[in-house]
Amino acid sequence: MGTTQLESVPEPKYWHLRTVLSEALDSEFSVGEILPNERDLAARFGVARATLRQALEQLELEGRLQRRRGVGTTVAPPRVGVAVGTEQHAWPGAAGDVWQTADCDLAVPAASVADALESGRDEPVHTVHRSRVTHGQPVAAELLYIPQSSVPDLSGIDAPSGAARARAVLRELHRLELEGQDSAVELGSARADDAKALDRLPGAPVLVVTTRYIAAGRTAALSVATYRADTCRLTFGDSGGVEIHEDPQRRAS
Amino acid sequence: MGTTQLESVPEPKYWHLRTVLSEALDSEFSVGEILPNERDLAARFGVARATLRQALEQLELEGRLQRRRGVGTTVAPPRVGVAVGTEQHAWPGAAGDVWQTADCDLAVPAASVADALESGRDEPVHTVHRSRVTHGQPVAAELLYIPQSSVPDLSGIDAPSGAARARAVLRELHRLELEGQDSAVELGSARADDAKALDRLPGAPVLVVTTRYIAAGRTAALSVATYRADTCRLTFGDSGGVEIHEDPQRRAS
DNA sequence: TAGTGGTCTAGACCACGTG
DNA sequence: ACGTGGTCTAGACCACTAA
Known part of the structure; x- marks a missing residue:
């Protein structure tokens, strides 16, 4: 025809x-x-x-x-595999944590964060800033939101902010019993502050990992971690990372 | 100054x-x-x-x-949360599977796939094509690689390819005992075939989820699933999806 | 200072979906 | 046939890094 x-x-x-x-x-x-x-x-x-x-x-x-x-x-070298989810759940800052605590402040968060935390929209929330480095390269920046009600006993801590204060907040968090956690991954673009921490330009593609930590039947903490999408492969699961270093998507046509 | x-x-x-x-x-x-x-x-x-x-x-x-x-x-509407990892592991095609089996063929795969499967580079591998639809929209296309050695007893199946053959391969896979699985997520760009399945142009950003299924101490199957990055939020963890529908990254500056 | 990638312009034409 | 977004051009200037 x-x-x-x-x-x-x-x-x-x-x-x-x-x-x-x-x-x-x-x-x-x-x-x-x-x-x-x-x-x-x-x-x-x-x-x-x-x-x-x-x-x-x-x-x-x-x-x-x-x-x-x-x-x-x-x-570019092959992407590095970074573990972001393990079978055994653990609080941020627990033994073996790969994050480096940088700073902490206390403020009323954006409405979307307050909703995710199921905290009141006017409740102040501790915000811990952390960063993650692998092979000498910065791979992620994290904001960790912890409602005041999750860590009520912060008396006796004199530091109003800074790394010492951040560690104190995490220490208090560990006193709670972690019941579970879940995560979500989505594509985003780096805003100015994240871009600087990740050594990229604003708008660079990032993988945003949102993790909810559950204790006493409610969300005790919320982590929003921003990973460099160009250099990172996020791994989940039991065996600590898939052993593929060739891009499995790059297959014969 | x-x-x-x-x-x-x-x-x-x-x-x-x-x-x-x-x-x-x-x-x-x-x-x-x-x-x-x-x-x-x-x-x-x-x-x-x-x-x-x-x-x-x-x-x-x-x-x-x-x-x-x-x-x-x-x-655009808010991204849809799609569950890609659960606590209880399950073979592809198990009860509650959300994938729609489309086709199957048998061929020697690309070297990177063979390496990940730990199969010989010359061993033919069943390749099952599947697709995933949510809310009436295509969200993912998957290639599922299953070495012949994982499903040796495929005798009596007359269909050389097609959906019937694909279902037979999955049925055989279920006879193995699943010992574990792990996944990795990375950013990619849709190639021509994926782009068509996802109703996007070539080069569209996608989240590539690579999952290894372990049985008898070795990789029994390998899944490479390509999700639309613009419309999907991938969820992992116990409680079946985070309840945030506002983008948590969109916070006050 | 020279050379790099990043931004921006003002056009042109093409492929596609709808009427 | 028309209007849409997608591709492409040939330039210009800027921001940054390193010698």
Whole structure:
């Protein structure tokens, strides 16, 4: 029957470019190597710089490239697996915790946080700021919300804020019996403060992990952790991380 | 001391625009409402269309907007929570499984998949294609890899491929005793086949969930599931989903 | 100071969905 | 046929890093 459509849907240039570059990365480049600059690459492929950048953005999103202003574009190492959920639940700050406590303050949180905590919208909440570093690189920034009612006995702590105060809040939290926890993961973009902590530009893609800690039948604490999506693979489950370091999505077409 | 730097770091236009639009979405628009088209919006804000599009891309990434070619830009509903990990482990296809089996074939997989399966690089592997639909919308596409050695007794099954064959493979899988499972989540971009299944364009951001199923001390099956990052919030843990429908990241600055 | 990636512009044309 | 978002161009200037 008449017409056979050979290429009824022509591939966008940037998508084809992404594929070509991806294959070149596999075969001709090694981790850490610097690519030619964007103007040269665009000229070499005969496209506008904006089109080349669209391809590079894709590859950066997939964790294949790392771009730094003033420096250049380098081949990224495989994503690091970071454990964010284990079978045995544990309070933040428990033994083996990988987070580094930085600061603490006390304020009435945004309405969405108050609702998630099931606390009153006017109740002040302790907010502990923490950060997570793996292999010398910052991978996550966390805000940990703890209603005053969860840690009522904070008397005798003189520090009004700072790391000492943060540790005191966590210590009080451990006195409660943890009944369970659940988490959710979604895509977000780094706001200014997170971006600075993660050494990225604002708007960089991040994986937002929201964890509720349950004690005495209610939400005793809420963690909102922001992970660098370009460098991290979040692992859940019993055996402490899947052993795949090749991207399993990168399969034969 | 002389000069006080008021705005030493001027905010990029597209980032400021993102904030302005985000606040407008909160206060002046409701879910499903159609925004003015990109050319009008750009003119209204006095920027080039490309700059406006950069802001819209951010908001789409955050799940706030939905853009469809030939139609327009609409305000997206809150992300749906989809459960991807439960306390009680279960084989794919077990009672209560939310996946819809579509097809099955038998082939030697890509090297990275073979490595993750700890199967020989030349061993043929059953590949079951499944899809997941929530609230009438496709949210995920899955490839389920099952080495022949995991389901040796497939004799008497006449269908060489197709849904019937897929169900037979899953049925055989259930005869094994599941010892555990672990998962990993990372950001990826949809390839052509996934994009079509998810009703998105190639390159759309996706959350790739890789799950290993353990039986008899080895990896009996490997699942690579691709979720729409714009519409999904992946939930893990005991209580079947966090009850936050407001984005917890969207907090006061 | 030179070179990099990041931002922005003002256009053009194309693919798609709807009427 | 029309209007939408998607792709692409060829430039310009800015912010940052390192020599």
